[in-house]
Amino acid sequence: MSWDEWEQLKADAAAGGSAPMQLNQAPSENGSWAESASGDMKSDKKAWVKAGDSVTGLRTGVGKALVKLADGQTGLGDTSGCRSAVAQKQLYDSWKKYVGDVSDRCAALGGLLQKVGHDLSKSDQEVKADIEKLEVTYKDTEAVGGRTGGR
Template sequence: MAWDEWEQLKAEAAEGRSLSMRLNQLPADQGGGTPPGGASEDLKTDKRAWVKAGEGVSGLKGDVAKALSTLDGGQAGLGDTAGCQSAAAQKELYDSWKKYLNDVSGRCEALGGLLQSSGHDLSKPDQTLLGELNGLTAKYADTAPVGGQSGGR
């Protein structure tokens, strides 16, 4: 903004008139721009970054497997839960966490693969990629909580 324009704005403000502002910007698109979901010539991406992110997310599957193994080891000596409410509750909690961790593992694998494929094939339209991500969300909906429920006991 030029100095004289600044002075004009200050004078208008002092007189109580409404202030107008002009932004330095590109003119509005006249119809020849990028279609929705299309690629922009200004968009820059690095395929290696997508692949590396996908590998990192897929690699979380190993950490989840370790946690699941530890959970299995801690459950090993439980035995029959009939007649013992705390043992039955522990078994119910174990089963829910085992399912949850298996789902997390699957989600890591699926999302990691999706990120890696995006890195290899960046020509997918945004809507296609969004549809694949929404599919993951639907497939791996979180399990219902069981902790603190009476379970009819």
């Protein structure tokens, strides 16, 4: 698509005014979204709670992975004097933190979804702000060891 075509599409859209959007409904039989819209947003509390329960439930699998990760370190012993053992320990520590953070993130996000399902009293902006807080709290960890550039 050329720049001129893009500009024309934007101008046409601006001239037509804003069209209502509804994502929870298919078009009516005549194919018009606007005519099929009821004007009211519908939400199913059970779906929110189920989503929250499912996300929180992911902690079980993550916890098992954390146990297997720890079991894999059994017998490593003293890492001094062996660079590969030091690198292994750094990698383990990094993944242990990461997997623990994933578990905590599942708990926090699952709890948030459950809460939204129970009361649905927060505005979209408040829910978005809560999710953004989670994204800041549970940023991915920095890379440990290895090469940071190309080969």
